[in-house]
Amino acid sequence: MSTSGALRWATAYACSVGGDSVYFVTLSWTASRASGPAAAGVVLAVGAVPRALLMLGGGVVADRFGPWRVLIGSDLVRCVLVVGAAFAVVSRVHLGVLAALAAGFGTVDALFMPAVGALPPLLVAADQLARVQGMRVLAVRAANLAGPVVAGVMLGVGGATAAFLAAGALFGASLLGLMTLRIPRAVAALEADRSAWEQLGEGLRYVRQHVELRRLVIVVGLSELCFSGPIAVAVVLLVAERGWGSVTAGWILGAFSVGGAVVAGVMATLAGRVSRARLALPRTPALPRTPALPRTPALPRTPALPRTPALAGSLALTASLLLIWGALGRLGAVAVALVLGATTGVTAVLANARLQSAAAPRLLGRVTSVTTLCTLGLSPLLFPLVGVVAEAWGTGAFFALCAVVCGAAAIVSSRSTPSGRPTAAVADAPPTPARPRTPPRSPRR
Structure with missing residues (x-):
């Protein structure tokens, strides 16, 4: 993958993680203000349960349909969920709405996370994976540093509605970045006849x-x-x-x-x-070899x-x-x-x-x-x-x-x-x- 493509992927991933960070801060703050700290813990637990239970199934979905498609669908659904929540809490915050938002978000997270880990080897060669993982860690740390700041500013300016809209904007930016990617490596689809x-x-x-x-x-x-x-x-x-x-x-x-x-x-x-x-090193032309007898194909290293x-x-x-x-x-x-x-x-x-x-x-x-x-x-x-x-x-x-x-x-x-x-x-x-x-x-x- 080219340098511009790698940067585009890292930017899209940073926007997605930033949206996650803004969402969790906003959800915790809104639930705590509405019904107290205990309610905030319950709402967060409602989101954590489906994420843990469905995580292994999310890996099957990523392998069956391809991680790129799953990531696009996940960002789209998360964007719709948080924007819908922004309009739902304009006049009054309902704990049931926040719990439903947390459950839906946790379910989508169970699909998003395995797909994130499965995508890099389809973008670059094996000797470039350390570079892509460095970009991934950089995106995560930068987004986790900036996300709470963005959430705090938006909560102070426009309340939960503005903060949820900011999270939706970040998911939308991630979606646009992922849609411009071109996947140079293909993987055989899973057998449709298998459960x-x-x-x-x-x-x-x-x-x-x-x-x-x-x-x-x-x-x-x-x-x-x-x-x-x-x-x-x-x-x-x-x-x-x-x-x-x-x-x-x-x-x-x-x-x-x-x-x-x-x-x-x-x-x-x-x-x-x-x-x-390594790619720039000139290769010494090899001398012609004497034809050898055919050998048994070796296993790939x-x-x-x-x-x-x-x-x-x-x-x-x-x-x-x-x-x-x-x-x-x-x-x-x-x-x-x-x-x-x-x-x-x-x-x-x-x-x-x-x-x-x-x-x-x-x-x-x-x-x-x-x-x-x-x-x-x-x-x-x-x-x-x-x-x-x-x-x-x-x-x-x-x-x-x-x-x-x-x-x-x-x-x-x-x-x-x-x-x-x-x-x-x-x-x-x-x-x-x-x-x-x-x-x-x-x-x-």
Whole structure:
């Protein structure tokens, strides 16, 4: 994919994530103002349940119809939902309307997230995936940094109606950007005669039977579990515990986003330069070879993947920083948040690039749905745990618990694939044709 196409995809994705951020802030604020904080929690839970339950099915849909079509449909439906909610809350906010909006949005999210992970390998070659993942992490961190600011401004200017309309405008911009993309790589469609359950079972067996993919799914799930929302809650509790004020919480969370965005941008730039340098190297003309006897076709090699030590090192450094985060002062907490954003950005780029390089293109939607379920599906279960641990032992104990999780991910990522076990590329390759047997010679007399 060209540079302009990559930037167009990253921009569309940033608009979509920004719309998500504005929507969630607006939904929480509106439900809390209408019926109290407990109602806001109920509304958010109504949206989280269908997203978790339907996530694996969303991977089947992405593989069946193609991730590009699913992304366009998801942005269109989300735009219609939030614009409809904007007009529904003009005069009065009804909790039932917000709950219906949350349920519909969560259902569409279950389709959107697997499709996002399945699209990059269709846009670029395997050696460009690290660059695209860097752009993806940059888009996510920048949108998460700007989204709450946009939501706060719009809520102050025009209330919930203006904020929902702003989210709808961002989804519309993402939709227009995706519609201008051209997909250079095609993937064979799923068999129409097979049921969705059979296709889902195929995807789950695929992940379970391949050592490399199974390890990468575990690493991605563990590395992103705490950072999919629980850490933000822990930071708010840490600030309240120390009496620092809400401004400090904003500085800490902002430093985390800035650190990740900077590192992701650097990795995307370096990956692009390395790939262009490889393409620009002149090739020495090969000498004519003596015709050789025909050989048995070899199995395709697994694409070159980023080295394991870099991934394990970033996870180990993340675990070390989490251990000291809760014991530092105000400036130290902001500085550690900046470095944590950088280390988690490196982990996200390397782990997701490896995952997409190892998985078969026709199964990417289902593979991505498994990793997304392990992160966004399980992370809401940690929100009550944050409060319980912080109240009993302090926020430092929860940071230590997250350090243990990241340390486990580092250990898993550092293990090499056992010899003799199939990798993803080998398992998807056609079987090697057997050589014809030479008839036995008759014994000499």
